[in-house]
Amino acid sequence: MSDTTETSSSSLSLAEVRRALELEVRIDDFGFTGEGYVRLQDGWLSVHGALPGEWVRVRLQPDQREGARRLYADLVEVLEPSPVRRDPLCERDASCRGCQLRHLSVDEELRFKVRGIQEVVEKFGGVPPGEQPEVEILTPQPTARGDAYRYRTSLSFRRVGDRVELGLYSPASEALISMSDCPALTAQTQRVVATVERSLQGLNTLPWDAHMAREVSAQVEGFEVAPGVEQIRVVVPNHGVGLVEVRLTEARDQEHFEAQCHSEALAGWLARLSEYLPPQVGLAVGSGSFRAYLKEPTRVRIPLGRLQMEVGYDDWIHATLAPAEVLYEALEHWLEPTRAERFLDVGCGIGTIALMLASRVAEAVGLDQNQASIESAEINAVGQGIDNAHFVAGGWETGLRRLAAAGERFELATINPMREPVGRRALAYLNPLGVERLVYLGPSPAAAARDLGALREMGWEIDRLAAANLHPATYHTMLVARLRREV
Numbered sequence: 001m002s003d004t005t006e007t008s009s010s011s012l013s014l015a016e017v018r019r020a021l022e023l024e025v026r027i028d029d030f031g032f033t034g035e036g037y038v039r040l041q042d043g044w045l046s047v048h049g050a051l052p053g054e055w056v057r058v059r060l061q062p063d064q065r066e067g068a069r070r071l072y073a074d075l076v077e078v079l080e081p082s083p084v085r086r087d088p089l090c091e092r093d094a095s096c097r098g099c100q101l102r103h104l105s106v107d108e109e110l111r112f113k114v115r116g117i118q119e120v121v122e123k124f125g126g127v128p129p130g131e132q133p134e135v136e137i138l139t140p141q142p143t144a145r146g147d148a149y150r151y152r153t154s155l156s157f158r159r160v161g162d163r164v165e166l167g168l169y170s171p172a173s174e175a176l177i178s179m180s181d182c183p184a185l186t187a188q189t190q191r192v193v194a195t196v197e198r199s200l201q202g203l204n205t206l207p208w209d210a211h212m213a214r215e216v217s218a219q220v221e222g223f224e225v226a227p228g229v230e231q232i233r234v235v236v237p238n239h240g241v242g243l244v245e246v247r248l249t250e251a252r253d254q255e256h257f258e259a260q261c262h263s264e265a266l267a268g269w270l271a272r273l274s275e276y277l278p279p280q281v282g283l284a285v286g287s288g289s290f291r292a293y294l295k296e297p298t299r300v301r302i303p304l305g306r307l308q309m310e311v312g313y314d315d316w317i318h319a320t321l322a323p324a325e326v327l328y329e330a331l332e333h334w335l336e337p338t339r340a341e342r343f344l345d346v347g348c349g350i351g352t353i354a355l356m357l358a359s360r361v362a363e364a365v366g367l368d369q370n371q372a373s374i375e376s377a378e379i380n381a382v383g384q385g386i387d388n389a390h391f392v393a394g395g396w397e398t399g400l401r402r403l404a405a406a407g408e409r410f411e412l413a414t415i416n417p418m419r420e421p422v423g424r425r426a427l428a429y430l431n432p433l434g435v436e437r438l439v440y441l442g443p444s445p446a447a448a449a450r451d452l453g454a455l456r457e458m459g460w461e462i463d464r465l466a467a468a469n470l471h472p473a474t475y476h477t478m479l480v481a482r483l484r485r486e487v
């Protein structure tokens with residue numbers, strides 16, 4: 001009996017798919033995370049890397065969950081390619097899965113992102129497509145291959161027998177996926193990753209302290225993690241000033257952390273790595289809340305538009321530069337600020353938006369729950385000579401309530417949360433704060449659309465929408481919405 005089943009896909013059932021080793025199927029549409037999916041009689045089949053309309057040969061992944069309505073298969077061969085398929089120009093495309101849309105033309109990728117925004121605004125925001133403003137696209141120019149914008153990457157490290165590996169875990173590969181020539185990284189970041197990778201080879205021959213090895217090594221899927229070294233984080237912005245942080249397995253306390261740092265083996269390797277790194281790239285060792293800097297600079301400097309932002313290691317910051325600059329530029333334009341107005345930056349992080357707007361408004365105030373970021377924002381205000389921007393620490397609800405109780409008023413605001421909705425209770429303070437124009441920047445479109453739904457019920461109207469392409473070649477999209485309220 002042949003292992004390959006040929007059939008028209010939607011007539012298949014989950015049980016039939018489970019029985020087949022390989023199948024030939026027609027892909028129906030995109031799934032939420034950019035994978036191709038096939039509608040089955042009683043469920044779905046997801047195929048990473050397959051495009052709608054394509055006829056493909058797929059192999060069912062092993063160990064699928066009993067009773068699941070969604071099954072997963074790997075793409076074996078594209079038998080009839082879609083006209084919008086492009087060469088991914090990346091050898092690891094099939095195994096890495098970091099860029100889910102790398103095989104899609106840029107125009108189609110942007111259409112996919114616009115459609116995603118329309119769908120969530122309808123589903124969670126309660127606005128039918130016919131009543132939505134047209135979804136604009138905010139994307140770096142030129143989009144060409146849509147790559148090489150990432151200047152930050154966190155890589156795992158492990159030792160497998162005689163080999164060392166530095167890279168990313170992938171559901172499609174046993175080995176860590178090397179990032180030293182990843183086309184999504186800027187050339188400078190690639191170079192530093194390659195340097196660290198080369199220097200890591202030396203770890204194999206280091207005389208690890210037996211006690212330390214016992215203390216900090218762990219077994220992960222049968223592989224021994226290198227004693228002491230868990231993860232390596234690399235940040236290298238445009239003009240080359242960056243930092244490599246070697247993350248040690250969790251330290252119990254300061255003493256334990258220092259014992260790890262000073263172990264002869266690790267210290268030797270770190271000294272060697274420090275010599276290999278370009279002069280502007282600093283080196284730090286960290287573990288949970290402990291960090292020691294071995295080589296300056298201790299803070300990263302990031303050019304953003306006309307600002308030079310200093311970023312501490314506990315601060316949130318975009319992982320891509322050129323797309324973030326496009327977003328900030330659009331934001332300034334969308335807010336229509338005037339010198340008579342006050343501006344509130346909710347979820348201000350290191351203060352980028354407040355500082356960018358400060359010269360165009362009477363006063364800018366930033367709110368964030370991360371005390372370290374508030375301190376960075378203050379440093380950045382002083383560093384840029386801006387004296388009409390102030391920053392306060394606080395959570396969404398407590399922070400906004402405190403501002404409202406103090407009688408503060410703002411005509412303009414931005415809200416920029418992480419991937420969770422801000423929630424109705426906190427959003428309700430925007431009205432007593434007097435906010436009239438609001439731009440919402442939502443890294444999770446579904447979460448953002450829930451907040452938009454809540455705001456609409458409080459009298460806000462969405463008058464502009466955009467899909468911001470902050471992570472080209474991936475399915476990630478930021479929802480940007482401008483809202484107005486009659487006061």
Ligand SMILES: C[S@@+](CC[C@H](N)C(=O)[O-])C[C@H]1O[C@@H](n2cnc3c(N)ncnc32)[C@H](O)[C@@H]1O
Nearest residue numbers: 316347348349368369370394395396416417418
């Ligand atoms: C996506 S970052 C935005 C940073 C900033 N707007 C920028 O453009 O660089 C989200 C920020 O929201 C803050 N945040 C997350 N949850 C929060 C909460 N419950 N209350 C206040 N701030 C919060 C985080 O600390 C983080 O700095």
